[in-house]
Amino acid sequence: MATATPQSSLSFPRETFAKLSPHPYLLANLQPSAKNVSSTRANGRTPNQFRTPHINNGSLTHAEGSAVVRVGDTTVVCGIRGELLLASNVPNYRSDKATTAPSARPGYNEAKELDLLVPNIELATGCNPSYMPGQPPSVLAQSLSTRIYSLLHTSRMVESEDLRIWYQPPDLSEGDKMDDDDEESEEMEPEIKAWWTLYIDILFISLDGNPFDAAWAAVVSALRDVKLPKATWDPEREVIVCEDEVEKARKLTLKGCPVAVTALVFRKDQLKGREGKSWILIDPDTFEEGLCDETVTVTVDCTWRKTKLLGISKSGGTIVGMEEIKEIVSSAEERWYELSKLLGG
Known part of the structure; x- marks a missing residue:
């Protein structure tokens, strides 16, 4: 007597889930159910990890x-x-x-x-x-x-x-001396x-x-x-x-080597305000930009062995405060030492 084979469960590729439910998909990566799994983004990077730069002059x-x-x-x-x-x-x-x-x-x-x-x-x-x-x-x-x-x-x-x-x-004063020296x-x-x-x-x-x-x-x-x-x-x-x-x-005699770093804020619940859980995502990609409504860009220059903050621009949201700005500036300092070697700073 033949036994019935169990029907395989329906599954989709990761890209399909990302398109169907982008916010839950990114949240599942940042907040995994298993405690032994670290928080990562959909692209495999950690929240404060940059993409590798390549520069050719x-x-x-x-x-x-x-x-x-x-x-x-x-x-x-x-x-x-x-x-x-x-x-x-x-x-x-x-x-x-x-x-x-x-x-x-x-x-x-x-x-x-x-x-x-x-x-x-x-x-x-x-x-x-x-x-x-x-x-x-x-x-x-x-x-x-x-x-x-x-x-x-x-x-x-x-x-x-x-x-x-x-x-x-x-x-021309050698041939015709002028009376007034000034x-x-x-x-x-x-x-x-x-x-x-x-x-x-x-x-x-x-x-x-x-x-x-x-x-x-x-x-x-x-x-x-x-x-x-x-x-x-x-x-x-x-x-x-x-x-x-x-x-x-x-x-050109350039003064300093400014480096800009942009970060986004991803909220667990888009309907809640500052009290909800959130993550700061450094160097976002297009997928992440469509899921975040708060952006912060800081520009730093560490040429003189100390951090010179040239500018901070922020748009949208209410989550980023002083502590979050310090975290982004700290990441910007690390990015400066990485990029300055490629930029010749």
Whole structure:
């Protein structure tokens, strides 16, 4: 007599469960039923674990500086090209002497006032299923450009002196001595004839979460790769002349090495407030970003052997307080020592 074989239970792959019930799926990973199983995320990382970064400089031939940054499945290409801005083309810029120019005033941010650093972010077709071809610039691309622009100027990483092109007038007083020595010395002061404007183009060719951290790392790495041609003012033709020799090109003197770290807050019960259990997820991916409504980004710089907090931005939620901020800053310090080796900081 034949025995009936038991019917196999219906089972689905992990990816199917993640799509059908994303919140319970992530919660089951962070809060496993077995006590001997550690808390992990759906991607296998611990809550405070970063993805491995990969950085390659000088990938673009026709750019003053470039970098390719890959963090997990998020890949960013940054190219920086330099263009000249003549002082004669700047409206109301009349004081061109070294001691009377606006740049001589304390606290004057020349790069910001003259828009010498111009970032632009583009999300390439195919980088993420959410971005279709033929669409206008997305809200994400515009907000990222604004945040990159703000951090470039608040960090003061690019020295304005590196962007200036000076001209020293010849000394004509030998043949015709002047009676007033002060007036003579004033005429012989160097003049700013032009500035370098850096156009920072950032292209996402793959996007799997945490776009700001990857974009900022690409910007810092590309700025460290920039080599500007030697430029001088030709008084006879009244033009800027750039040297072709690569040996005469100079690198930027960057101040510090800022690193940005983003974290999300995942709540066990989305309907509860601060009293519910929650987890801080460092360096989130796209799957985690869709399940969290509170985001914190901190920017630190440990170049001078102490942590310099350059900025904290927070959006949504009510869970993150002082203790959570300290935890994120501590993770950012660890990330800085890892990334600074790749960025050359």
